[in-house]
Amino acid sequence: MHADRHQWLNAAVSAAATAADFIAQEARTHRAIQWEAKSATDFVSHVDLGAEERIRDTLLARIPGLRIVGEELSNDGNPEDGLVAIVDPLDGTTNFLHGFPNYCVSICMALNGVPQAAVIHDVARGGVYTATAGAGAFVDGQRMHVSTIAEPARALIGTGFPFRDVSYAERYLAMMRRLMPATAGMRRAGSAALDLTDVANGRFDAFWELWLNPWDFAAGMLLVREAGGRVTDLEGREARLLGGTIVASNGTLHDWFLDILNDRLG
Numbered sequence: 383m384h385a386d387r388h389q390w391l392n393a394a395v396s397a398a399a400t401a402a403d404f405i406a407q408e409a410r411t412h413r414a415i416q417w418e419a420k421s422a423t424d425f426v427s428h429v430d431l432g433a434e435e436r437i438r439d440t441l442l443a444r445i446p447g448l449r450i451v452g453e454e455l456s457n458d459g460n461p462e463d464g465l466v467a468i469v470d471p472l473d474g475t476t477n478f479l480h481g482f483p484n485y486c487v488s489i490c491m492a493l494n495g496v497p498q499a500a501v502i503h504d505v506a507r508g509g510v511y512t513a514t515a516g517a518g519a520f521v522d523g524q525r526m527h528v529s530t531i532a533e534p535a536r537a538l539i540g541t542g543f544p545f546r547d548v549s550y551a552e553r554y555l556a557m558m559r560r561l562m563p564a565t566a567g568m569r570r571a572g573s574a575a576l577d578l579t580d581v582a583n584g585r586f587d588a589f590w591e592l593w594l595n596p597w598d599f600a601a602g603m604l605l606v607r608e609a610g611g612r613v614t615d616l617e618g619r620e621a622r623l624l625g626g627t628i629v630a631s632n633g634t635l636h637d638w639f640l641d642i643l644n645d646r647l648g
C-alpha cells in the first residue's frame with residue numbers, strides 16, 4: 383500500500399476508535415442526554431461535539447496541519463481541495479438519541495477530491511470497515527465484496543428519507559412507489575454511512591438518498607467502490623465529494639436502478 387495512505391488510514395482508524403469509545407460510554411445513559419434541534423428534524427448533543435473534538439485532536443496529533451471538514455465543529459472549506467479529512471463524528475444521531483442501535487463514526491481522507499483511505503466504525507454492533515484506494519475494502523480485516531444479485535426482484539434496497547427538505551417528498555415517494563413492486567424490499571435504518579457499508583458488504587444490493595452531505599457518504603463511497611460496486615449521482619456520473627444525490631449499488635444493478643429511479647422503465 384502507498385505509504386501515505388497507510389499512515390492516513392491508521393490515523394483515521396485510531397481517531398474513529400477514540401470517538402466510538404466515547405459514544406459507547408455515553409450510550410449507557412442516552413435517556414439523560416439533552417439535545418438541541420439544528421432544524422425541525424435535525425438534532426445535536428454534546429456527544430456529536432465531543433466525538434468530533436476527539437477525532438480532531440487525534441488526527442492533528444498524527445498529521446499536523448491537516449484540514450478537517452467535519453459536520454459539527456470544523457467545516458473548513460472545500461472537501462475537494464488538497465489533503466482533507468471528511469468527518470461525521472456520529473452518523474445516525476437520531477438513532478443514538480433513541481437508543482436504536484444503528485450509528486457510527488465515519489472518516490474519509492481525501493486528496494484533491496479523490497478518496498484515499500476510509501473508516502466507518504459501527505459503534506453499537508461493533509465492526510470496523512476500512513478501505514484504501516486500489517487496495518480493497520475490509521471489515522475487521524476480512525475482505526468485503528458487493529453482492530452478485532442481478533435480478534431486481536431479489537434486490538434489497540437501502541434508502542434515506544428526505545426528512546430535512548420535504549419539497550423532495552413527492553419525487554421521492556414516486557421513486558419508492560416504482561421500487562416497491564419491483565424489488566424484494568426497502569429498508570430505512572437511519573445512518574447513510576452504515577447503509578453504504580451494507581452495500582459494500584453485500585447485505586444491500588443498492589442504496590439511494592436524494593440529498594447527502596460529504597461527511598455522510600465520503601467514507602462509504604470508497605468502501606463501496608473498493609468492494610466492487612458503483613457510486614454515482616442520479617444522472618449516472620461518478621459521485622464526487624460535494625453534497626448531492628447518492629446512488630450506490632453492487633454495479634450489476636446500477637443501470638437498472640438509475641432507470642427505475644429516473645422513471646425510464648415505462
Ligand code: IPD
Pocket residue numbers: 470472473474475476542543571572573574575591593594598
Ligand atoms: C443522517 C443520517 C441519515 C440520513 C441523513 C443524514 P446524521 O446523518 O445519515 O440516515 O438520512 O440524510 O443526515 O444527521 O445522523 O449525522
Ligand code: CA
Pocket residue numbers: 470472473474597598
Ligand atoms: Ca450524517
Ligand code: CA
Pocket residue numbers: 430453470471472473474475
Ligand atoms: Ca452526524
